[in-house]
Amino acid sequence: MVAVAILAAGRGTRMKSQLPKVLHSLAGRTLIARVLDSSRLLSVQRRLVIVGYRGDWVKQSLSDYRDLEFVEQTQQLGTGHAIQQLLPHLRDFTGDLVVLNGDVPLLRPETIQQLMATHKACQNAATILTAQIPNPKGYGRVFCDQDNFLQHIVEDRDCTTAQRQNRRVNAGVYCFNWQQLARVLPQLQSENDQHEYYLTDACSLMHPVMAMDVEDYREIFGINDRKQLATAYDILQDRVKDDWMAQGVTLINPDSITIDDTVRIGSDVIIEPQTHLRGDTVIQSGSRIGPGSSIENSQIGENVTVLYSVVTDSAVKAGTRVGPYTHLRGHAEVGESCRVGNFVEIKNTKVGDRTNVAHLAYLGDAELGERVNIGAGTITANYDGVKKHRTAIGDRSKTGSNSVLVAPVTLGKDVTVAAGSVVTDDVGDDALVIARSRQVVKPGWRLQREEESK
Numbered sequence: 142m143v144a145v146a147i148l149a150a151g152r153g154t155r156m157k158s159q160l161p162k163v164l165h166s167l168a169g170r171t172l173i174a175r176v177l178d179s180s181r182l183l184s185v186q187r188r189l190v191i192v193g194y195r196g197d198w199v200k201q202s203l204s205d206y207r208d209l210e211f212v213e214q215t216q217q218l219g220t221g222h223a224i225q226q227l228l229p230h231l232r233d234f235t236g237d238l239v240v241l242n243g244d245v246p247l248l249r250p251e252t253i254q255q256l257m258a259t260h261k262a263c264q265n266a267a268t269i270l271t272a273q274i275p276n277p278k279g280y281g282r283v284f285c286d287q288d289n290f291l292q293h294i295v296e297d298r299d300c301t302t303a304q305r306q307n308r309r310v311n312a313g314v315y316c317f318n319w320q321q322l323a324r325v326l327p328q329l330q331s332e333n334d335q336h337e338y339y340l341t342d343a344c345s346l347m348h349p350v351m352a353m354d355v356e357d358y359r360e361i362f363g364i365n366d367r368k369q370l371a372t373a374y375d376i377l378q379d380r381v382k383d384d385w386m387a388q389g390v391t392l393i394n395p396d397s398i399t400i401d402d403t404v405r406i407g408s409d410v411i412i413e414p415q416t417h418l419r420g421d422t423v424i425q426s427g428s429r430i431g432p433g434s435s436i437e438n439s440q441i442g443e444n445v446t447v448l449y450s451v452v453t454d455s456a457v458k459a460g461t462r463v464g465p466y467t468h469l470r471g472h473a474e475v476g477e478s479c480r481v482g483n484f485v486e487i488k489n490t491k492v493g494d495r496t497n498v499a500h501l502a503y504l505g506d507a508e509l510g511e512r513v514n515i516g517a518g519t520i521t522a523n524y525d526g527v528k529k530h531r532t533a534i535g536d537r538s539k540t541g542s543n544s545v546l547v548a549p550v551t552l553g554k555d556v557t558v559a560a561g562s563v564v565t566d567d568v569g570d571d572a573l574v575i576a577r578s579r580q581v582v583k584p585g586w587r588l589q590r591e592e593e594s595k
């Protein structure tokens with residue numbers, strides 16, 4: 142049996158925030174959610190989250206997760222004290238307890254798997270994850286004998302100058318034999334600089350405890366302040382971008398690009414500079430995105446081009462060209478081989494295949510058929526001040542420049558709308574609609590006026 146416990150009760154004073162530290166967001170997901178997800182490869186019987194400071198907020202933020210057990214640590218007297226709170230909950234539990242720090246969000250699931258495998262293979266009482274890092278400031282230092290068995294862990298603030306030279310640090314990730322841990326937990330003392338009960342001291346009381354170095358030390362980066370939060374973002378970005386490049390995606394000037402780790406990208410996609418891909422976004426193969434584009438929670442089909450545009454909560458099908466300067470939002474769905482560009486905004490609208498909306502248009506709450514041509518300056522007037530209304534435009538219809546379609550209104554198939562029309566009534570198939578006053582020309586009008594004023 143395996144149980145996972147996550148330490149998430151601390152306030153995170155160094156964040157200088159009203160929000161508990163674990164609720165700060167790193168590339169769209171909270172630290173605590175990231176830590177929980179890092180245990181996803183393990184087959185785990187129980188998952189316990191230790192909450193304290195603004196515990197209700199933490200619980201609330203995890204309401205999508207099934208089968209979590211929340212354990213209260215009402216006073217935060219240290220990481221060892223936090224784990225002591227598990228004692229009544231795990232009274233009859235036998236097996237291993239994996240402990241994760243709620244503020245170590247970059248851990249790879251494979252690393253925890255490795256830690257557990259080593260723990261099992263060596264039959265350790267505890268196995269702790271460590272790393273040799275260039276700047277160990279702030280981390281607990283780990284001291285082992287020649288056989289890599291733990292002697293003790295000393296917190297940075299409790300270190301002597303000599304001890305502080307050790308670059309091997311505690312990641313805050315542990316695998317314990319629960320029954321052995323449960324036996325030593327009540328013996329923890331708080332004789333240290335912070336007068337806290339340290340979980341690390343429990344490790345020194347158990348035997349044998351082995352340390353396992355992580356391959357990529359950047360995984361164990363812990364977040365205590367805003368500067369570290371920003372650094373964690375950079376580490377995550379490097380990782381995500383390296384992975385996509387390894388999978389056949391071209392990134393031009395990667396430093397200027399950001400990609401959330403929730404985004405999926407096909408092969409032979411080219412991402413140009415200053416482009417940002419966010420949330421639940423999929424870019425299919427052969428597409429070219431950017432420069433200067435932002436795509437969030439959207440599905441981009443194969444061989445699509447998106448140039449200097451913003452696409453949010455929308456979908457674009459294969460072979461379509463978007464931009465420059467297009468805004469697709471609120472469930473815009475653009476079909477195959479369309480062209481939408483040059484100062485066009487499309488919201489909650491379905492655009493059929495091979496339709497063009499090439500310049501200066503607003504389409505909201507509309508449905509367009511196939512091969513429609515929307516003239517420059519066409520607007521769907523979808524809002525009467527109270528409610529939104531729908532516009533429908535049939536296949537192969539054309540709107541003239543500067544037409545206003547006052548919704549609710551339906552244009553049939555093969556309709557032609559004269560330029561400058563304000564269309565308020567439905568139009569049947571094949572019709573021409575001219576909805577504007579006739580041009581009036583008064584020859585010699587100025588001369589006549591001059592004559593009158595004399």
Ligand code: UD1
Pocket residue numbers: 148149150151152153163191214216217218219220221222223242243244245279280281282294296310311312313338339340341362363364365
């Ligand atoms: C801890 C480790 C340190 C390690 C580092 C790795 C101890 C004593 N020290 O130090 O060896 O190098 O993590 O990042 O464990 N928490 C509670 N209840 C408490 C105190 C803390 O739940 O009473 C939680 C915090 O919310 C946080 C985690 O435990 O998620 C770590 O606490 P923090 O105070 O940040 O420990 P560090 O000083 O970073």
Ligand code: CA
Pocket residue numbers: 244363364365
């Ligand atoms: Ca920490």
